[in-house]
Amino acid sequence: MTQSTQQSLDTTTASGEITTARKLRKVLLATGVGHFVEWFDFGLYGTLAAIIGLQFFQAGDPSVALLSSFAVFGAGFVMRPLGGLYFGSLGDRVGRQKVLATVILLTSGATFVMGLLPTYHQIGITATVLLVITRLVQGFAAGGETSGATTYLAEFAPDKRRGYFTCWIDNFGFMAFVAGSGLVFLLTASLGESAMNDWGWRIPFLIAGPLGWIGLYLRTHLEDSPEFRAVVESGKAEAAPLRAAVTKAWAALLFCVGFVVLKAVGHWTLQTFMPGYLSTELHFSKLNSYAITTIGLFGIAVLVPFMGYLSDRYGRKPLMLSGCAGFILFSYPAMMVMAQGDMLSAVLAMLLLGAFIAAFDGACSAAMAELFPSGVRYGGLSIAYNFSVAFFGGITPWFSVWLITATGNKFSPAFYIMGAALITFLTVLRAKETAGKPLKR
Numbered sequence: 043m044t045q046s047t048q049q050s051l052d053t054t055t056a057s058g059e060i061t062t063a064r065k066l067r068k069v070l071l072a073t074g075v076g077h078f079v080e081w082f083d084f085g086l087y088g089t090l091a092a093i094i095g096l097q098f099f100q101a102g103d104p105s106v107a108l109l110s111s112f113a114v115f116g117a118g119f120v121m122r123p124l125g126g127l128y129f130g131s132l133g134d135r136v137g138r139q140k141v142l143a144t145v146i147l148l149t150s151g152a153t154f155v156m157g158l159l160p161t162y163h164q165i166g167i168t169a170t171v172l173l174v175i176t177r178l179v180q181g182f183a184a185g186g187e188t189s190g191a192t193t194y195l196a197e198f199a200p201d202k203r204r205g206y207f208t209c210w211i212d213n214f215g216f217m218a219f220v221a222g223s224g225l226v227f228l229l230t231a232s233l234g235e236s237a238m239n240d241w242g243w244r245i246p247f248l249i250a251g252p253l254g255w256i257g258l259y260l261r262t263h264l265e266d267s268p269e270f271r272a273v274v275e276s277g278k279a280e281a282a283p284l285r286a287a288v289t290k291a292w293a294a295l296l297f298c299v300g301f302v303v304l305k306a307v308g309h310w311t312l313q314t315f316m317p318g319y320l321s322t323e324l325h326f327s328k329l330n331s332y333a334i335t336t337i338g339l340f341g342i343a344v345l346v347p348f349m350g351y352l353s354d355r356y357g358r359k360p361l362m363l364s365g366c367a368g369f370i371l372f373s374y375p376a377m378m379v380m381a382q383g384d385m386l387s388a389v390l391a392m393l394l395l396g397a398f399i400a401a402f403d404g405a406c407s408a409a410m411a412e413l414f415p416s417g418v419r420y421g422g423l424s425i426a427y428n429f430s431v432a433f434f435g436g437i438t439p440w441f442s443v444w445l446i447t448a449t450g451n452k453f454s455p456a457f458y459i460m461g462a463a464l465i466t467f468l469t470v471l472r473a474k475e476t477a478g479k480p481l482k483r
Contacts, residue, residue, distance in 0.1 A: 069198045070207060072260040073191050074214035076146050079257035080187045082218035083153035083250045087118070087177065088314030088439065089223050089335070092321060092328070093243045097161045098173045112318075112439040114174055118181030119436025122428040125185020127284060130424025133186065134283035137270055138194040138420060141186055143261040148183035150254020152176045157247025188215075189424040196411035197267035197419075201480050202354060208407040209350025216343035219313045220336055222246060227332035235328055269416045269481060278483075280417045287414070287422035294413035298426035300469025301406055304366055306435025307462035308399040311455065312338060312392070315439040320388065323452050324381055334385065338392030342400045349404020357477045358405040358412075362470045365402030369395070369463035374456040381452065402466075405477075412476035416483050434462060 087094065095111030125145075133141040156176045162169045191211050199207035225246050226238075233242040280286040287295065316338070320331035353361045376391040414422040442455035 066198055066207070069195065069264065070210055072264050073142070073195050074210050076142060076257040076261045077187065077191045077211055078214040078218045078221075079250075079253045080146055080149050080184065080218075081215045082222050082253060083149045083180070085219045085313055086153065086222050086226075086246050086250075087156075087180075088310070089219070089226050089317055089332070090243050090246070091314065091439070092318045093239055094173070096239065097163075097243070098159075098170050100162055112314075112443060114170075114177055116436040116440050117174055118177035118184070119432040121178045121181035122185040122432045122436070123425075125182035126189060126424035126428030127185075127421075128182075129186025130189060130421035131282075131284045133190050133193070133420035133424070134280060134418060137266040138190055138197070139261065139264045139266045141420075142190045142194060143258055145183045145186040145190065146254060146257045146261060149180055149187070150250045150257070152179040152183070153247055153250035154254070157244040157250070185424065185428045189427045190420055192407045192411055193420045193423055194267055196408060197269035197416070197481065199408075202478050204412070205353035205358065205405055205408040205477060206347065206350040208411060209346050209353070209404045211407050212403040213343050213346045216339050216346065220339045220343055223317070223332055223336040223339060225249075227329065227336055230329050230332060238328075269419075269483075273416050273483070278417055283418045283421040284425065287418040287425060291414055291418055291422050295422060295426045297469060297473050298410050298413055298423060299430045300466055301362070301410055301473075302427050302430035303434050303462045303469075304369065304402060304466035305399075305406055306431040307438050307459055308365075308369065308395075308402065310435045310438040311442065311459055312342070312395060312399065315442050315455065316392070318439070319442070319455070320380070323446060324383070324388075326383075326385075326388070330385060330388075334388045334392055337389050338396045341393045342396040342403075345397060345400035346404050349401050350408070351404075353405035353408065354477060357475050358409040359470055359473065359475050361401050361405035362409065363467060365398045365400075366463045366467035366470065368398030368401070370460050370467065372398070373459040373463070374453055377453045377456050409473070409476060412479065412481060414482065416481060419481075 091111045094114075098114075099110040129141050129145060153176075156173070159172050159176070160169050188211070192208060195211060196204055196208050226243075229242050229245060230238045312335075317331050317335045320326045320334055321328050326334065349361055372394060376395050379391040380388045382388075410423055410427070411419060438458070441458060445454040445458065446452055448454075
C-alpha cells in the first residue's frame, strides 16, 4: 500500500468519525430537547398539585384537596400502560422517530389545554372532569416517550459509551423538572402567592404550546436508528412485536419491571410528592418548597452524566446497587432532617436522596435497553417500564399522603421508598452485567 493511499484511508476514516460524532450530537440534542419538553409538560401538574387541588376540587381542607389532586395525577398513570402498548408496538413496526414525534405533539397539546381550563368555582364538577381527561391524554402519550427515547438513543450510542449517552435522557428529564419547578418559583416570587393561586398557575401550562412545536420540529428532522433499519433490511422485523416480547423476552421484561420500581418511586417522590409535602406537612412556605425542590433536582441533573460515565467504566450493577442501598439506609433519616424546619437542612437532605437516584439513573437507562433484542426493544421496554411506573410510580404521591394520614407519622413515606429500593436491589443482584457489550439482535 502506497503512502498516499494510506493517507487517503486515514483521511476517510477521520472524516467518517467526525460525521458519526456530529450525527450522534444531533441525535442526542433532538432526543434530549424533545424529552425535556415532554417532561416539562408532564411534570408541571405535580409541581403545581397543591394549587390545582384548590382550583379543581371542592375541599375546604388543603390536605384533602392535595390528596384529590394527587389522585388525578395517578389517573394519568393508568393510561401509561395503554400508551406503552400502542406506541411500543408502533415503534417496533414503523420506526422510533415517527412515534417520538407523535407523542410530543399529544402531550404538549394536552398541557396547553390544561392552562385554558375553567376552574371548579366557575363551572363546577365539569372542570374536574375536563382536568381528568387532559391528564389521561397526557398519560397515554407519555407511555411512548421514555421507552422510545431510551431505545432510540441506545441504538445510536457506541457500545463502550452507551451508559453515558443514554443517561442524558434522565438528565434532560430532570432539567425539565428543574425548569418547571424554577419557573413556578420565579412566578410565585414575582406575582405573590395570591396571584399565583388565582391565575398565575396557568402561565407554565400555556408555555407548553410553543415548546411542543420546538420539540416536534427537531424530532421530525431526524432519521431512524441504525438498529431499527438493520432489522427491517434483514427481514427480521416482528409482525406482532408485543406478542414476541412477551413470549421471547419474558425474562428481560421481568428484570426491567424490577429495575423500574425504584426509578418510578424515587423519581415521583422527589419530583412530585416533595413540593406539596414540604408546604403542607412540614410547613415551609410555597416559595421555599419550590426552591428546595428546584435545587435538589438540579443537583440530580448535574450528577447523572457523571454517573453514566462511571457505569461505562465500572459496570451498570455497582451504580444501581449503590443507589438502591442509599435509599434503603437514608430515606428515613433524610426526611427527619427535612423536618428540622430550616432551608439548609432540607436542601442537603434533598441533595442526599438526589445523589442516590442519580447513581441509579446513570446506569439504568442503558441497562434497560441492553436487556432486549432490537426487534422488540421499543415494545418490550414500553410494556415493562410503563406497567411498573403506573403501578408503583403513579400511586407514589397519593399513597405517601395516605400513609401520613393513616399513621400520623409524617416520615412514613420513607418506608414506601425503602421497600421499592429493596425490590430493585434484589432484582439487580440477579441480573447479568451488560456494560460494554453490543446490543442484542
